[in-house]
Every structure is written in C-alpha cells, then in structure tokens.
Amino acid sequence: MKTIRLTTAQALIKFLNQQYIQVDGQEIPFVEGVFAVFGHGNVLSIGQALEQDPGHLKVIQGKNEQGMAHAAIAFSKQMLRRKIYAVTASSGPGSANLVAAAGTALANNIPVLLLPADTFASRQPDPVLQQVEQEYSQAVTTNDALKAVSRYWDRVTRPEQLMSSLIRAFEVMTDPGKAGPATICIAQDVEGEAFDYDEKFFEKRVHYLDRKLPTDRELKGAAELIKASKKPVIVVGGGAKYSQAREILMDISERYNIPLVETQAGKSTVESTFKNNLGGLGITGTLAANKAARQADLIIGTGTRYTDFATSSKTAFNFDHAKFLNINVSRLQAYKLDAFQVVADAKITLEQLNPMLEEYTSEFGDVISELKEEWFAERDRLSKVTFSRENFTPEIKNHFSQEVLNEYADALNTEFSQTTALITINDTIDPESIIICSAGSLPGDLQRLWNTTVPNTYHLEYGYSCMGYEVSGTFGVKLADPAKEVYSFVGDGSFLMLHSEFITAIQYNQKINVLLFDNSGWGCINNLQMDHGMDSFHCEFRTHDNKILNIDYAKLAEAYGAKSYRANTIEELKAALEDAKKQEVSTLIEMKVLPKTMTDGYDSWWNVGVAEVSNKESIQKAHEFMQQKLQIVKQY
Numbered sequence: 001m002k003t004i005r006l007t008t009a010q011a012l013i014k015f016l017n018q019q020y021i022q023v024d025g026q027e028i029p030f031v032e033g034v035f036a037v038f039g040h041g042n043v044l045s046i047g048q049a050l051e052q053d054p055g056h057l058k059v060i061q062g063k064n065e066q067g068m069a070h071a072a073i074a075f076s077k078q079m080l081r082r083k084i085y086a087v088t089a090s091s092g093p094g095s096a097n098l099v100a101a102a103g104t105a106l107a108n109n110i111p112v113l114l115l116p117a118d119t120f121a122s123r124q125p126d127p128v129l130q131q132v133e134q135e136y137s138q139a140v141t142t143n144d145a146l147k148a149v150s151r152y153w154d155r156v157t158r159p160e161q162l163m164s165s166l167i168r169a170f171e172v173m174t175d176p177g178k179a180g181p182a183t184i185c186i187a188q189d190v191e192g193e194a195f196d197y198d199e200k201f202f203e204k205r206v207h208y209l210d211r212k213l214p215t216d217r218e219l220k221g222a223a224e225l226i227k228a229s230k231k232p233v234i235v236v237g238g239g240a241k242y243s244q245a246r247e248i249l250m251d252i253s254e255r256y257n258i259p260l261v262e263t264q265a266g267k268s269t270v271e272s273t274f275k276n277n278l279g280g281l282g283i284t285g286t287l288a289a290n291k292a293a294r295q296a297d298l299i300i301g302t303g304t305r306y307t308d309f310a311t312s313s314k315t316a317f318n319f320d321h322a323k324f325l326n327i328n329v330s331r332l333q334a335y336k337l338d339a340f341q342v343v344a345d346a347k348i349t350l351e352q353l354n355p356m357l358e359e360y361t362s363e364f365g366d367v368i369s370e371l372k373e374e375w376f377a378e379r380d381r382l383s384k385v386t387f388s389r390e391n392f393t394p395e396i397k398n399h400f401s402q403e404v405l406n407e408y409a410d411a412l413n414t415e416f417s418q419t420t421a422l423i424t425i426n427d428t429i430d431p432e433s434i435i436i437c438s439a440g441s442l443p444g445d446l447q448r449l450w451n452t453t454v455p456n457t458y459h460l461e462y463g464y465s466c467m468g469y470e471v472s473g474t475f476g477v478k479l480a481d482p483a484k485e486v487y488s489f490v491g492d493g494s495f496l497m498l499h500s501e502f503i504t505a506i507q508y509n510q511k512i513n514v515l516l517f518d519n520s521g522w523g524c525i526n527n528l529q530m531d532h533g534m535d536s537f538h539c540e541f542r543t544h545d546n547k548i549l550n551i552d553y554a555k556l557a558e559a560y561g562a563k564s565y566r567a568n569t570i571e572e573l574k575a576a577l578e579d580a581k582k583q584e585v586s587t588l589i590e591m592k593v594l595p596k597t598m599t600d601g602y603d604s605w606w607n608v609g610v611a612e613v614s615n616k617e618s619i620q621k622a623h624e625f626m627q628q629k630l631q632i633v634k635q636y
C-alpha cells in the first residue's frame with residue numbers, strides 16, 4: 001500500500017478536490033470551494049491546509065456562519081444540487097450559528113458540507129474556550145445541536161476516521177432521494193494530527209446521479225389512474241425542477257390538457273407564460289391554481305413534499321373524491337396523502353408515461369384559459385393600487401384604521417403599495433434575471449404575482465422560510481450564475497435579522513441587488529395575529545413612545561460601499577432599477593411601502609393553532625372558525 005502522510009485537515013482538502021459528479025453523461029467537479037469563518041478551532045488546521053494547497057477550491061471569507069452557509073445552500077440549489085460549497089466554522093458559537101442554516105438545507109433537501117470544529121479528543125486542555133460543559137456527559141458539545149438538522153452527522157476523533165466519514169457524507173449529498181446537509185465535526189487537536197493515508201483514498205471519485213427508472217407496475221398503475229380521471233392537475237414541485245422536467249411537463253400538459261400548478265420550490269420549472277401554467281398553489285397561491293386544484297379528481301404530485309403551504313393545510317383538494325399519484329425519488333415523500341407511489345425520477349417517469357396515455361384528454365376544456373385570464377385581471381388590478389388619505393381599503397382589510405395608515409404614510413413619507421412595487425419590478429428588470437426570497441409577506445406576493453418567462457429564474461427558500469436567507473442566498477446565486485443580474489427581495493425584518501453576506505458580496509466584487517421593502521415591521525406576522533382576533537401586538541416597529549421607526553437603509557448600504565437608491569413611486573423605482581443595472585458594484589433600493597398592501601389569501605386556509613380560551617371575543621370567534629375548518633380537512 002502506498003501512503004501519504006498528511007494532517008486530517010490536509011487529507012480533507014485533498015479529498016474534496018477529487019469529488020466529481022456525473023449527470024446525463026456530463027462530468028463536473030462537485031465541490032466548488034470552501035466558505036470560512038476562521039477561529040481557534042479551524043484556522044491552524046483547515047486554514048493551514050487551504051493555505052498550503054487549496055487545489056481547485058475557491059476560498060471565500062464569510063462574515064457570519066449562518067449567512068455564509070445560506071450562501072452555500074443557495075449556490076447548490078441554483079446549481080440544481082450538482083455542485084456544493086463546504087463551510088468551515090470554529091467550535092462553540094461558530095457551530096451554533098450553523099444550526100439555522102443546516103435546518104434550511106435539510107428542509108429544502110439541499111446538499112452542503114458543514115465542517116464545524118469540535119472540542120479536543122484528548123480532553124487535555126478542557127474546558128477549552130467556547131466548550132459548554134454538561135454535567136451528565138463530557139461527550140456532548142455544541143455540535144450535537146446539529147444532529148437534529150443534518151441528514152448525516154459524524155464526529156471525527158481519530159485521523160483515520162475521516163476516510164469512512166467522508167465517503168458516507170458524499171454518498172448522502174449526491175443521492176437525489178436524500179440529499180441534504182452532511183455535518184462532519186472534527187476534533188480540534190485531530191485536525192492537525194498526521195496519519196499515513198492510503199493514496200487510493202485520494203483517487204478521483206465519480207458520483208453518478210443516475211435517473212431512477214419507474215417499474216412497469218408503477219407506470220401501468222400511473223397510466224391507468226390518469227386515463228380514469230376527468231380533471232387531473234399536475235403539481236410541479238422542486239423535484240421536477242431538479243430533474244429538469246420542463247419540456248416533458250409542457251408536452252404532457254398541452255397534449256392532454258392538464259393544468260400545471262406550482263409550489264414555491266417548483267416555480268419557474270416551467271415559465272408562467274406557458275398557457276396551462278396556473279401558477280402558485282395553496283396558501284400563497286393564485287385563485288386560478290386553487291380553483292383548479294379544488295375541481296381536480298387526480299392530483300399528480302411531481303417532486304413535491306406537500307407542505308401545509310402547498311395544500312392549504314390539507315384543504316386545497318377535494319379529498320372526498322380526489323386521488324393522488326406521487327412521482328418522487330424519495331419514498332418518504334411518495335407515500336404522502338395515500339397516493340399511488342412511483343418512486344422514480346420525475347422527468348424519466350413522465351417521458352415513459354407520455355406514450356401510454358394515448359388518446360386521453362382531460363375534461364378541463366377551456367376552463368384552464370378562463371381561470372388564467374381571470375387571474376391576470378386580478379394581477380392587473382394589484383399593479384395599480386393607489387393609496388388615498390380617505391376611505392382607502394388595502395388588500396388586508398379591517399386591521400388598521402385610515403388614521404393608522406395615514407400615520408404610516410406620514411412617518412415613512414410614502415404612499416407606495418407593495419403589490420404595485422413588486423409588479424413594477426417584474427415589468428422592468430431583465431427576464432433573465434434571478435430573484436431570491438424566503439420569508440415574510442414577499443414569498444406570497446411573489447408566488448402569486450411574479451411572472452417568469454425564463455426557466456430557473458425564481459429562487460425561493462420556502463422549506464424553512466428562514467429570515468436572513470434573502471441577502472446571503474442572493475450572494476450564493478450570484479456565485480452560481482455570475483453572468484446574470486440577481487435580485488434579493490427582502491423585508492425590513494429579514495434585512496435586520498441578517499444581511500452579513502451583503503458585505504462579503506461587495507468585498508468579492510460579486511454584484512448583487514437588494515430590493516428592500518420597508519413597512520417598518522413584521523408585516524405578515526402582524527396580519528396573522530390580527531386575522532386571528534388579536535390586536536396589533538409587538539409586530540410593528542415602534543419606538544418606546546409609539547412612533548413608527550424610520551430607518552435610513554439607503555444610507556447604511558452606502559456606508560458598506562454599495563450604490564443605493566430611495567424609491568417610493570413607480571417612476572422612482574423604474575429609474576432606480578435602470579440605473580442599478582448599469583452599476584458594477586452591488587446596489588440596494590430602499591422602498592418604503594405601506595403595511596397591509598401585500599396580497600391577501602385566495603381561497604386558501606392556514607392551520608396555525610388558535611388559543612382555545614381567551615378573554616377576547618374576536619379570538620374566541622377565530623377559534624370557532626378554526627374548529628369548523630378542522631371538520632373538513634384531511635386528517636393526515
């Protein structure tokens with residue numbers, strides 16, 4: 001056996017350089033680079049290894065562990081899970097900062113390699129700086145918190161353990177059915193210890209993303225179900241996007257007159273302009289998609305997890321007569337809603353089903369185009385919302401009095417409505433641009449109103465809906481597709497929570513555009529509480545003496561070195577967008593928008609749990625309403 005003497009960290013970096021992925025005959029390196037926040041836990045080991053010989057790996061200095069991991073996740077998601085960044089963090093708080101990001105990767109099935117340092121295997125200097133000490137066990141460290149949010153988790157306490165640990169991690173990350181975060185925690189002393197590694201370990205490894213084929217039984221069963229249905233609907237989920245099923249989805253939809261409805265992850269697999277694409281499904285869905293889903297007697301779920309947002313908490317469909325056909329590479333997902341299961345790749349399954357449907361045509365007739373037309377008229381109305389100081393009725397009704405709305409208009413010096421701003425952006429920016437979002441009221445507005453004309457230009461993290469992903473994620477998307485303009489759609493709440501990687505983007509000259517919708521508060525949560533009978537309680541951003549907070553975000557962005565704009569009218573916004581496009585530096589456009597001017601629900605319901613007893617009649621009523629809804633939901 002030929003061996004090579006390396007530290008554990010050097011072996012890790014050498015191995016990462018040799019991982020390749022092969023999809024549809026195309027072979028590419030799987031690991032693009034490493035995001036790093038260095039501390040005492042990793043600088044002298046992984047830092048040293050990268051300094052000595054990074055190979056082809058790019059090294060990017062992050063500003064916050066969660067932020068840089070979000071960027072890595074967004075990179076992988078935009079690359080359709082075919083390339084990753086690794087993320088190295090120092091121990092203790094550095095590891096803890098990774099937890100929210102690991103959850104984001106897990107909920108969205110996105111591969112990312114997390115490498116937090118662990119406490120000393122020798123225990124000689126214990127307790128080391130940042131080591132939490134548990135009375136019941138010395139074996140527990142902050143890194144154990146990552147177990148709950150990792151698809152694969154391991155602790156390396158000897159240099160030779162690294163070999164089996166890495167092989168397992170890459171097996172998990174490159175399996176479409178279970179892709180997610182792989183976390184390898186390496187003891188701080190072990191990272192720098194040397195071992196005589198078998199040279200074979202470092203030979204080029206190719207991970208094959210072969211498309212999983214459906215069985216004859218599955219195909220026959222699926223074809224029979226479709227042919228027996230009158231009004232089938234295809235739910236386009238994230239799995240359909242990763243499988244690149246665009247053409248076959250359009251072909252099947254057109255040939256058999258089957259409407260497409262989209263989840264947040266699936267949106268832009270097929271562009272909105274496709275005639276049978278009815279847009280978003282569920283709580284944040286369009287009236288068109290929700291109406292079609294309710295009429296459907298067969299739901300064909302392609303690569304969907306059926307989250308509560310997609311199913312309107314299991315009220316979106318007529319469960320009394322609708323059947324389900326689930327096409328998914330994950331058995332866990334395929335089993336949902338008592339479906340007929342096809343555990344296989346979406347694209348290949350649809351391609352093989354296509355000729356088996358022969359002369360089939362759904363009974364939707366002209367309904368699809370009628371629904372679409374009706375929705376376009378609604379979208380058009382939302383593009384022209386004009387505020388007035390008297391008798392103004394916002395989209396979210398009966399929450400704020402005219403007096404309070406006027407107070408916002410005065411304090412923020414704006415009359416801009418969120419829907420109008422958003423549609424203006426959609427109509428102005430280059431259709432090739434990629435938009436990124438994850439939390440707040442914007443995901444709902446985007447899923448309903450954003451028209452895509454180019455595939456894979458809509459990037460929503462709505463599995464975890466983690467505030468802070470918006471800006472960091474946009475940086476990751478820019479790394480994945482540097483030639484495109486990328487736009488972060490972010491609320492003031494999310495921006496305040498985390499925008500650390502805005503600075504990293506500026507630092508590395510990776511131009512991103514931040515579109516900041518400032519309504520001075522957690523608007524969607526304020527809507528949620530007031531919709532369910534509460535008063536406005538600690539969701540508006542007000543000072544100790546009840547004044548509306550007015551933050552100059554444009555000035556802040558300027559201080560970071562970005563070009564910034566203030567745009568509170570359609571004309572100002574168009575001008576800012578045009579100018580931002582010409583810039584080489586990152587930009588931020590601050591829009592002050594009025595609260596309650598985001599879109600409302602369209603024929604959907606969200607089970608959020610309401611207090612069973614309360615001293616407010618309005619909450620008692622909300623509880624009663626929830627109880628009525630629970631009579632008609634599917635129970636599981």
Ligand SMILES: Cc1ncc(C[n+]2csc(CCOP(=O)(O)OP(=O)(O)O)c2C)c(N)n1
Nearest residue numbers: 440441465467491492493494521522523524
């Ligand atoms: C990390 C994290 N913490 C808390 C939440 C819960 N949450 C969801 S949206 C939201 C407020 C978002 O406010 P903002 O970004 O201003 O958007 P708006 O609703 O006002 O459009 C909160 C607190 C979350 N999604 N993520």
Ligand SMILES: O=C1C[C@@H](O)[C@H](O)[C@@H](O)C1=O
Nearest residue numbers: 438439440441443465524
């Ligand atoms: O609690 C939430 C409410 C949703 O409206 C929002 O989009 C999401 O970010 C969230 O966490």
Ligand SMILES: [Mg+2]
Nearest residue numbers: 491492521523
């Ligand atoms: Mg807000």
